[in-house]
Amino acid sequence: MAAEDFPKDEIVQPPRVEDEKPKEEKKETFMEAAKSEALRPFVIISSSYLLFTITDGAIRMIVLLHAYNKSFSALEVAVMFTLYELAGVFTNLAAGFMGAKWGIKLTLIIGLSLQIFSYGLLFGWKDDWTKKQAIIYVTIAQMFAGIAKDLTKLGGKTVTKLVTPEEKETKLFKLVSLITGWKNSLKGVGYFLGSALIAVSYELALACMMGLVVLAMPWAIVGLDRDLGTAKSKNASWKDVFKLDNTNLNYLCLARLFLFASRDFWFEVPLPFFLRSPSCDGLGEDTCAADTDCVTNAICGVESMLCENVNPGGGCGGLGADRVIVGALLGGYIILYGQVQSWTPQLVTGPLGQTPPNKLTEVFWGTINALPTLVMGIVAMWSPAFVDGNQPAMTAWLVVAIVSFAIIFAINSSIHSFLVVNYAKADKVAVSVGFYYMSNALGRLFGTLGSGLLYTYVGEDQGELAGPDVVKGLSACFFAGTACSLIAAFITLWIDDDKAGLQCGSCWTIVEKEEEGEEEKGCAEEKEDLHDVQNEQKLLGDVSMEVEA
Numbered sequence: 001m002a003a004e005d006f007p008k009d010e011i012v013q014p015p016r017v018e019d020e021k022p023k024e025e026k027k028e029t030f031m032e033a034a035k036s037e038a039l040r041p042f043v044i045i046s047s048s049y050l051l052f053t054i055t056d057g058a059i060r061m062i063v064l065l066h067a068y069n070k071s072f073s074a075l076e077v078a079v080m081f082t083l084y085e086l087a088g089v090f091t092n093l094a095a096g097f098m099g100a101k102w103g104i105k106l107t108l109i110i111g112l113s114l115q116i117f118s119y120g121l122l123f124g125w126k127d128d129w130t131k132k133q134a135i136i137y138v139t140i141a142q143m144f145a146g147i148a149k150d151l152t153k154l155g156g157k158t159v160t161k162l163v164t165p166e167e168k169e170t171k172l173f174k175l176v177s178l179i180t181g182w183k184n185s186l187k188g189v190g191y192f193l194g195s196a197l198i199a200v201s202y203e204l205a206l207a208c209m210m211g212l213v214v215l216a217m218p219w220a221i222v223g224l225d226r227d228l229g230t231a232k233s234k235n236a237s238w239k240d241v242f243k244l245d246n247t248n249l250n251y252l253c254l255a256r257l258f259l260f261a262s263r264d265f266w267f268e269v270p271l272p273f274f275l276r277s278p279s280c281d282g283l284g285e286d287t288c289a290a291d292t293d294c295v296t297n298a299i300c301g302v303e304s305m306l307c308e309n310v311n312p313g314g315g316c317g318g319l320g321a322d323r324v325i326v327g328a329l330l331g332g333y334i335i336l337y338g339q340v341q342s343w344t345p346q347l348v349t350g351p352l353g354q355t356p357p358n359k360l361t362e363v364f365w366g367t368i369n370a371l372p373t374l375v376m377g378i379v380a381m382w383s384p385a386f387v388d389g390n391q392p393a394m395t396a397w398l399v400v401a402i403v404s405f406a407i408i409f410a411i412n413s414s415i416h417s418f419l420v421v422n423y424a425k426a427d428k429v430a431v432s433v434g435f436y437y438m439s440n441a442l443g444r445l446f447g448t449l450g451s452g453l454l455y456t457y458v459g460e461d462q463g464e465l466a467g468p469d470v471v472k473g474l475s476a477c478f479f480a481g482t483a484c485s486l487i488a489a490f491i492t493l494w495i496d497d498d499k500a501g502l503q504c505g506s507c508w509t510i511v512e513k514e515e516e517g518e519e520e521k522g523c524a525e526e527k528e529d530l531h532d533v534q535n536e537q538k539l540l541g542d543v544s545m546e547v548e549a
Contacts, residue, residue: 041104044224048108048216050186052152055115055209057190057334059145062198062205063122063138064272065323073313074273074473076131078452080138081268085448087146088441105224111151112213112220118145119210123203150437184338188331195327248359248423248495253436255366255491256416257443262369262484263409264447266376266477267333270455271402274474275326277318277467279389282307284465296320301465308465315455315470316462319391319398329399333406340410341417348411353503356422357415359495360502360511365412366489370482372405377478386471423497447484451477 060081067077121141125134197205278297286293286307288300294307297320301308309316321329340347349355354364376397380386385393420436459472501513 041224044219045104045108048112048220049152050183051212051216052112052115052148053183053186054190054193055119055212056145056149057187057331058194058197058205058209059119059122059142060268061191061194061272061327061330062202062209063142064269065195065198065276065326066125066202067134067138068273068276068311068314070127070134071311071313072131072134073452074269074315074455075452075457076135076313077273078269078448079135080142081448082445083139083143084146085441085445087143088150089438089445091147091150105220107151108220108224109217111148111153112217114144114148114151115213116210118142118148119206119213122206184341185335188334188336188338191331191334192324192327195323195331199323246423248497249420249436251491251495252416252419252423253439255362255488256420256436256439257446258484258488258491259366259369259409259412259416260440260443261447261450262373262481262488263405264444265451265454265481265484266373266474267330268444268448268451270451270470270474270477271398272326272330273314273455274318274470275321275329276323277311277314277316277470278309278320279318279391280316280462280466280469281389283309283316284463304465306465309467312465312467313456315459315467315473317389317459317469317471319395329402333402336403336406337410337413340407341414344411344414349415352505357418358500358502359419359492359497360500362412362415362419363489363492364502364504364510365408365415366485366492369405369408369412369489370485372401372408373478373481373485376401377475377482380471380475380478386475419497423495447481450480454480 063080064077067080072080118141121144122138125138125141129137194205194209197208276297279295281295283295283298284306287305288294288307289305291299294300297310298307299310300306345355349357349361354361379397383397384390385397454476455470455473456468457473458476459468459470461468498511499514501509502511504510
């Protein structure tokens with residue numbers, strides 16, 4: 001009997017294999033995800049922020065190294081950065097209001113425009129100006145760069161939350177996390193590029209950095225919705241910002257101020273000055289016929305015919321390193337710091353059983369933060385390597401200290417970034433984060449000015465052609481950084497958040513939990529908790545991205 005003789009409803013068709021298996025979803029490529037409509041604001045804003053981040057790192061090195069060659073002292077250079085840091089104190093708070101009222105597009109365009117304006121002003125720095133004129137002019141120019149940084153950062157740290165969907169494991173979320181992780185690394189690239197370009201020409205360095213900002217402008221103007229990021233409900237007021245009713249957050253922000261000062265007391269101005277300053281050997285004493293007869297970064301005086309320091313105000317006793325090497329070392333610190341910060345939950349706090357972190361976790365790591373600077377202060381003050389001017393040994397000590405501090409400081413910063421959101425009230429997260437960033441700026445300002453004073457005035461004067469011996473000044477800066485680390489840890493003790501205790505791995509309980517009768521969590525549960533905290537920190541995006549450094 002043929003098949004067509006059976007009634008159609010009686011014919012039994014064998015099941016097809018393709019009907020039994022669920023159809024596999026086509027994997028979305030990186031470029032397909034990047035071109036998606038949902039991701040377009042993130043791609044535009046993050047690209048602009050990434051380009052801006054390079055120029056933000058570069059401007060510090062360009063100004064500092066150019067000022068060094070013009071014989072400005074460490075204190076005078078520190079003053080040039082005061083309005084840059086002070087602008088961050090107020091702009092961090094005002095930027096949130098501006099973004100909520102006018103949208104991210106306008107604040108981003110204003111930020112990029114101010115960065116171009118700041119670089120443009122630096123072209124006007126004249127060689128025949130007095131030091132007082134130059135300091136006033138450059139300080140004002142730097143102020144606009146400080147405002148630009150925080151306005152641009154608003155878009156970079158906000159758009160992550162605006163485009164990240166509820167489902168945390170989507171490709172969009174992963175792409176957002178990937179791009180966010182580049183920001184600190186690119187600031188380190190900016191440090192290096194600024195140093196490398198100014199070794200060729202001051203004007204070339206400024207022009208190249210302006211070009212990077214100009215590249216970002218058309219996309220921000222054409223590609224963004226003007227209403228992106230505007231508040232849909234009542235926005236916070238200035239009264240809300242300065243209503244200090246969150247005790248834990250207040251203590252954390254005060255500790256944050258001293259934590260960042262512990263770095264800037266030696267990193268931003270003293271370290272590059274020390275790396276550039278020549279050895280004191282022979283300065284003002286040895287006769288010469290050409291610059292090659294003197295130590296590195298010293299010159300043969302035309303009138304005195306003696307070896308002279310290029311910058312007597314910057315002192316002597318350092319490594320005499322080239323500008324490119326200075327930028328590479330400082331840029332390497334920023335890159336290492338950013339990478340460690342991103343991986344702290346997975347590689348440090350998670351394996352040590354300190355996830356999620358509490359105040360005791362920060363006290364523990366805050367105390368450890370004091371060790372690299374304490375050791376370097378002692379070594380710089382009394383070790384034969386620094387006393388005798390053994391440059392290879394000094395270089396080795398500094399590299400070890402910089403790498404150690406970068407890792408430990410990144411762990412502290414990552415813990416702080418979690419705690420600030422953990423302690424913030426649910427309806428005041430944005431305001432709390434603004435207050436937190438203000439603490440960063442105040443800490444950098446305090447550390448930068450304090451370091452200029454210590455580095456310039458501690459140490460014996462080696463003569464008019466040599467300047468002060470800066471080894472003692474650098475040592476004093478390291479000791480000041482140590483004190484700030486310990487003060488930050490002590491302030492953190494006042495926070496009311498120690499019920500969970502403190503672990504240091506599975507075998508060492510430093511502080512017992514206050515809760516009784518709670519069993520230890522198994523490995524699976526620990527991994528689940530760690531995964532949740534990692535996702536929460538990634539969703540915060542730029543809350544943990546501070547460079548600047």
